[in-house]
Amino acid sequence: MKNSFLNLINQSFAFPGKGFDLKANSLTFQGIDIAQLIEKHGTPFRLVYLPKIGSQIEKAKNLFNKAIQALDYRGNYHYAYCTKCNHFYPIVAEALKNDAHLETSSPFDIDLIINLLSKGKIDLSRTILHNGYKTEAYLKQILRLQELGFSNSIIILDSKQELTKILKLNPPKRITIGLRMATAQESKSPFHTSRLGIPPNEILDFFRKEIKGNTSVSLKMLHFFMDSGIIDNAFYWGEFQKALGLYSKIKKEYQPLNCFNIGGGFPIANRLDSDFGYESIIFKMVQRIKITCLSEMISEPDIYSEFGKYTVGESSAVIFQVLETKQQNDSEKWYIIDNSLLNTIPDAWAIKERFILFPINKWQQDYERVSIGGISCDHTDYYNSEDMNQEVLLPITQSSDPEPLYLGFFHTGAYQDAISGYGGIKHCLVPSPKQIVVEMDETGKMVDWVFRGEVGGEDVLDTLGYL
Ligand SMILES: Cc1ncc(COP(=O)(O)O)c(C=O)c1O
Incomplete structure (x- = not known):
């Protein structure tokens, strides 16, 4: 039997799947004929498939609403898109078209929102969550947004000092705030506690001294974000429960608090056989909040999320041509592509992020193990099996072949451009x-x-x- 690349994939994965298929022996992604795009535009290029953004938002909303109904949960779910993940206009506009709220991280995000308002893409009732380090410029921009009439703008305090900074600016109206709880870090991290947010053991005291009797602010939201992402393990649930415990304590003393924000960190598929189990983790989240609220005898909060990577990651790909093959010794063969991996998928290099890698053509060819090199002169501009902890097996090709091999890295829509x-x-x-x-x-x-x-x-x- 021929050891074709197609046979290899058929034996290893449930293929077609996850939006990938073949048409006339050439790869399609979300139904897009990539070979046709190559013919029309040449390589290299990035592509984004906008409808995937809407379907991701819809999926999360449906799963939360399903859990809410099944558990007779008395609060609502709100989906926010974290703009820093991918700021491009078509992407943010698509998230808004699908009724996402927005999460901002810097003063420049506010200019984008004002621009979207002028184009009629966003309305003043949309919730805007303001995270990140609050410089004076950022706070002034947020107040500007509120003056324009955004009535659901919530400033989430990243540190206790930020409250003083806001009040110094004499906001014209009572401002709505949230508190970000700093989460513990996994044991492999060099830190014990995230630098982002307020240490959990200081939150209650801060709330009682600075917020509870303060008529200039209204506390509406408790926020936490796990740097390691949302993972169904004891460590994640420990922090989740810690945040819920804090929420309950504050809620008993302060009625306006009614939102629990689980941040971002929903993973995406970085292999064809990734199976995250979104439904069961969402059900567990809603269930844990419900159980805690029942036992603490408090009303159930609205749940907010700020998914970035989950919203846009799987909608994108970057496509290359193999310019040349180089056999450097008996066992090391390189496929040199027509751009730089450092410049196009920097996370592969910086944080060893994996992306789904597929050839676009030559699926009927035998395959071999190769490393992929970029055309920058940096020796670290490569992608291979050892570093990525995966087999980079690709159809055999030679520099002299009349038809070049094309490659695509998929699910690259989050953070790579920024x-x-x-x-x-x-x-x-x-x-x-x-x-x-x-x-x-x-x-x-x-x-x-x-x-x-x-x-x-x-x-x-x-x-x-x-x-
Ligand atoms: C406060 C906050 N919310 C949401 C996100 C989005 O995270 P992700 O893209 O993993 O969903 C981030 C990312 O850094 C963040 O800092």
């Missing part, structure tokens, strides 16, 4: 700092001057497609 800095954008849209040059003048005196200013603002809005 981290690689597409067109000057940055993670959380934090501007690139100005560049200062120091040199000696003719007299031997040291002089310094600004060679290039900070990059951000309008240019970034343009790059992201808002202008």
Whole structure:
């Protein structure tokens, strides 16, 4: 029997599946004929399939609502999209079209929202959750949004100092706030507690001293986010229960609190056989909240999530052509692709993130084990089995073949453009700092001057497609 790549996949996975199939021996993704796109646009390119965003949002809403009904839960579920995950206009507009609320992380996010308002893509009743480190500029932007009429803007305090900072700005109306509980870190982490949020043992005291009798603020939400993501294990449920315990204690003293925010961290498929079990974990979440509220005799909160990667990750792919094959010794063969992996899927390099990798064509060819190299001159610009802990087995091809081999990395829609800095954008849209040059003048005196200013603002809005 021929050891074709197709046979290998058929023997290893339930294929077709997860949006992948073959049409005339060529890969389709979410029904898109990738070979046709290659023919039309050439490689390399990124692609995003917008309807996948809507179906992900719908799936989560359905599963939460199913659990809510089954458990006779007396609160609602609200889906928010975390914009930092992928800020591009078509993506955020698609999330809004599917009734997602938004979560922001920096002052620049507010400019995007104001732009969306001017285009009629968002209405003033949409909930906007403000996370992240609150600089004065960010707080001023949030107040600007509230002045424009966004009536459900909630400032989630990342530290106790942020309350003082907000009040110093003399907000014209009572402001609605949330508290972010800093979560414990997994044992492999270099830290015990996340730097994001307020340590759980300080929250009650802070609430009683600074919030409870304070008529300038109204506390509505308790928030927590697990840096390690939502995983059905004892560690996750321990932190979940800790946050619920805090929620209950505050709720008994303070009625306006009525929202429990589980943050982001829903995983996506990074293998064809990934099976996360969304339904059972969502059911457990709703059930645990319900049981705690019953035993503590408090009303059940509305549940919020801020899924980023889950919303957009699986909607995207990046497609390359193999330019050349290089046999460097008996066992090491390279497929050199027509771009850089460092620049296009930086998480593969930085945090050893895995993405689904498939050839687009040549599925009937025999396969072999290879490493994939980028065309940047950096020796770390590669993707292989050892580092990625997976077999990189691909159809055999040679540089001399008239038809080149094309490859796709799939489910790459989250964070990759911001981290690689597409067109000057940055993670959380934090501007690139100005560049200062120091040199000696003719007299031997040291002089310094600004060679290039900070990059951000309008240019970034343009790059992201808002202008
Ligand atoms: C506060 C907050 N919410 C939501 C998210 C989204 O996380 P994810 O993309 O894993 O869903 C993040 C990511 O860093 C975050 O910091």
